[in-house]
Amino acid sequence: MNLISPGPLNLDFKIPSNEENEDKLECAAKELAIVSMAVKNNIPYKKINSIVECFQSFTNDPSLLRVKLSETRSQMIARNVIGHQTKRGLAEVLKNCLFTISMDESTDVSKHHLLSIEVRWANFETQKIESAFWDLYPIFEENKEASSSALTLFECLKTSFNKSDVPLKNIYAVSFDGCSTMNGNSKSVKVYLQNTIQDIITVRCPAHLTHLSLKHGMEELPANIMNLITNINSMLRSAHKLHNFENTQKNFNCEGKIVSYIDVKWLSLEPAVNAILKNFQPILDYANDLQMKDDNIGKKVHSEMNKPTIKSYLLLIKKVTWELNCLNRLLQSDQVIIHILWQKIEKCFKNIVSIVMRRDKIKKSFIDIDLFEENNYLPYEDFLIENEEEVHTHGDQLSEFYVHAFNFVIGVALYYQTNFKKLNTLLLKSINCLNPKNYLSDEETKTEDEQRNLEHFENLKKCLKVLIRDENLSETLSEQWITLKKQKSLDKNKNIVEFWMKVGSIENNKFIKLSEFALRALAIPHANAGPERRFSEMNFRKSKLKGNKLNETMNSEMHTAQMKEILQNNSFSKDMMIKNIATGRFYNNKYKEE
Template sequence: MSESDDDTNAAGPSTPKKKRIVRGDLVVKEKHRQQKYRADWEKEPKFSKWLTNDPQDDFKARCKVCNTSMIAEKHVLSKHSEGQKHLKNLTSIRAAKPVTSFFPSSSTSQENNTIKLAKIAEVKMAAYFAEHNIAFNSADHLGKLLKECFPDSKILKETNITRKKTAKIIYKGVGPGHKAELAEKLKTPKFSIMTDESTDISTSKASCVVVRFFNDISGRIESKFWNLHEIFSDDDPSAVNEGATAENIYKKLKKSIMDYGIPLKNVVGFGSDGCNVMMGSANSVASRFKEDCPGIIIMKCICHSAHLCASAACQKLPNRCEQLARNIFSFIHNSSKRSAALKQFQEFLDLKPQKMLHPSQTRWLSLQQVVARVLSNWDALKLYFTDMALSERSLSGQSILELLWDPYIKLYYEFLTWVLPKFTIFNKYFQSAEVVVTELDAKVKEMYKDFLFCFMDRGHVNQTDLSKINPEDKTKHLNDELLYLGISVATKINTPEIKADSYRRKEFLSRCKDFLVESTLQIKKRWDFGNEALICISLLSPKNALSQRMRERTPSILPIASNFPRVIDLQDLQTLQVLDDQWRMLPLAEIDEDLKEEKRPDVFWAKLSKWSDISESQPFKEISRFALDCLVLPHANADCERVFSKVNLTKTRIRNKLATQSIDALLLTCDAVKESKSKNCTDFAPSDDMLRRIVAKDDVPNIEELANIEVILPS
């Protein structure tokens, strides 16, 4: 470059640079000035996602997406942003979540934790309403009240405790969620079905279904409520015309099982009361089960049967005995004045003030309680009705007083006080939720023989097969004077007051004998003394299973297995052999002493299935599973009766518009609550499935992730 040129450039041309280039004024090309990186470029939308500075060179920019450096000039950056490689990399980055997203910030985690705690609080409150039969309308006030009382609670601020929300939690969340969990438990093990029907306060006829199975979690055989449905529903008009037929009941029962994918092959037993619709031989629910489930074991409710035996036997006694109890109750219970007057006479005789009870034809244990209550207050009642006869001159009171002064009526009550507990004790024993089916055959035979010994020759009873004894065979009857009618009757039957009327004394002995005969006839009518299944199932009690003496009678498992074809395939000889070997070895095994002392059959077999010998093997796992599958047979229908008792407590006069489906969800919710550690709503923990059912996706974002959050309880 010349000195003159340098001077010219220093002074600066007056014309633009481009024109000078065209005219050829610039002989030598000017040097390009470098541009430093400007941080303001990162604020522009097209650069903000990827542009950053190059820490090693102030005159260069860097692309975070492509991991490359370039000259820090805007036209270069623009050209790079439009390149195919850059656009492809940018799209991939946008689709992928950053690593930090998998580690939520403390504020986000705490917020999600608060939301889930709020949802759990809503579920707990709904469970409280269900467990304690509280109307949902009160939820509207309760939610607002809690927020007013605890304004600083972050959890309460997130709750929405209202009538509609409470109903949604129970009807769409906890109830269906618990049923789905129960359905999963029934898809593998064997189980039995129990059913009954009843009419509630609003005249809605409903059918209840209870299932009985071995629960691997609790290690017990349990009865669980399954379903409550209307027999005459709006969606099935034909059922109204047909009535509560066996076809309608069975169709809805079967549908409730099949809808949840539970195979009918798992059903091994069916239990209900003895009415023709349920247990008839030709056209009943039981007959349909036999068609669909060959080999199923049908069990009539033994508690119903015992109650019917007692009711039929009581018909042999004078009607005045029952009428006395009814008239006393009717005379007193509607009048507070008369009740207070009776209380004064009870206190005068140092008796505990007690109300008179009403004889019920449907309640199993009411008759014995009524008789005992009248007899314990006999003297107080005599004084009371004597006073009533003098003061009120009531004809009904006078007729009651005459019966109270009749020594034979009181003697009948003494007899009933002794004989009725035989039925009620038996009834209470089999109302138990424990596994007592192993004792059923022995207990029935024991009660049958107990009655026979009261009026028949003891030697004849002991030497004759029970199924062949004829209770009406008078040649085997004891003389009336030798009848056993209880200690109280024995001490009073020969008093001068009773002996004074020999005709009535003879009638009394005859009627008491008729009571005993009718009791045995009813037992024989309702019980099959040759039921092989129940005889065999008694061998599965812990005492018999471990007994060497019982092995002499039943050395092989085959007679037991042949009565339970739905529990084990009789064609599977290999499995049968495994069971037989374990059955024969069981009395010889050196099992733990605490296991030998276990008397509960289901607990015994559950523990035995997990018991290990020295080699750490489980030698009795298969036989234990077989025994538990057999022991799920229903011995009574008391569980269904308990369900209807809950229905009556839930659907009251105030809540008489509750639909059957709503009650079904409430009962399921109560069962779910009972499975908590304390068996109440205080520590009830809803499952993730329940939370998913309760919370809609538009209520809380990312609810699928919310259900999986580990709750951090506040300290």
């Protein structure tokens, strides 16, 4: 049998020098920076190399001149290097600390049903309360029938953390919306979590309640009010009508767009109504021009805007929606506001009912105000309604307007009061004791304030049993709460997070237990805005051209977008990312987790 000789072995290979390795690392660092910048700004992968060529046209940097970022290479760097390392770094943090989560389910523009998860924790190294995106987890499993039951969502949540070896027991609080699947009292995600994690804190998101409160109130107003807002938008829908209207605006020295409202988001009524009130005369004048041309919508708008009560209705809607929007904007905030949330909820309610209710009747807590007691209300003529001078000239329509105005305000207030009562009121009331201005009382009211704050603190401990596993810790916290007041170095004007972070470092960490307890309480999510923002961000990243992106790629892009924040926390090694790029260990056929 004849064997074919393979020929002589070529042993003349070259070991890369240190200089060559350094050049590769410099080049990889440039690629890392460019890809992360492109992903954060939602630049398509196939356009990245054009940006690189632009950079190369005005530089002599050898490492940048060697950069070549094809579509596939860019995507693999984002997915298998930046996204993976960022999530892995975040997982390492969560493995070693207690944290809270916010979660929501939704369907994206590609009709993928996903579970969005956001995490929040007290970071004692950076002296901040941190928030970060965790996962977009697909709810429907391959080769199985679609299901989005509470058990399915709970299993998705569990699997998402188990895949990164993050213990579920590290979660001590969770926030979700008010739907029965998430927040019901039977066979809901809340119930499954309570059965898995003893004494876990559950928070119902109050943001959507502001929309629903307005929706229920609007049902008490005449239908022609909403028809007018809709018809004005329809009247200006075409390009030539909008152009002619803008010319009319110039005649009245007015400017600004007429904002459309979104019927599923009732609070968008505020900017829409504001725009109509600012441009009331130009709209009326333009509608008059259209009706003379026999335009049907122009006739309807002109007829409605000539009614004497229409401005008062619009001003009333503006006042109520402004109050609700102020609260809603606060709820959408990423800042630590849970300690002031109850006061803001109460203030919003009282400002709304004060339109029709006697001031001396709204001094008590808003959940105790009796909306069915007739003696609590002002006479019609004393209602705090703007623009009444026009209404009073038409007595026949005055009574009808006041009845509708009263029913509108009470409709909003009744739904608001009924549903905000269902929040975790004991937690929201008692957590305000952590506010430095409340904790460090003024001398005049010191004894009374200290006693009240101590009661609130004891109630807070009852709410947060998940953070207090033994009686000794409970006693220690109470002792430190009382003893800390004697410290003269405390500044009640400090930011609440900075205040409690500083408490932990006083006298060689003497009050560290109290500091940790307070900061973990403040890290409880006040609303569910984070996961909802992630869905908005994802839909922004997905267009018709990019709608078929893999879920893994979307997850990586979302993690890449927060890379800078995680990098500042030293949660992962930037050097490791550069090394992986330099050695080409990011393509799917070469990539493997370490």
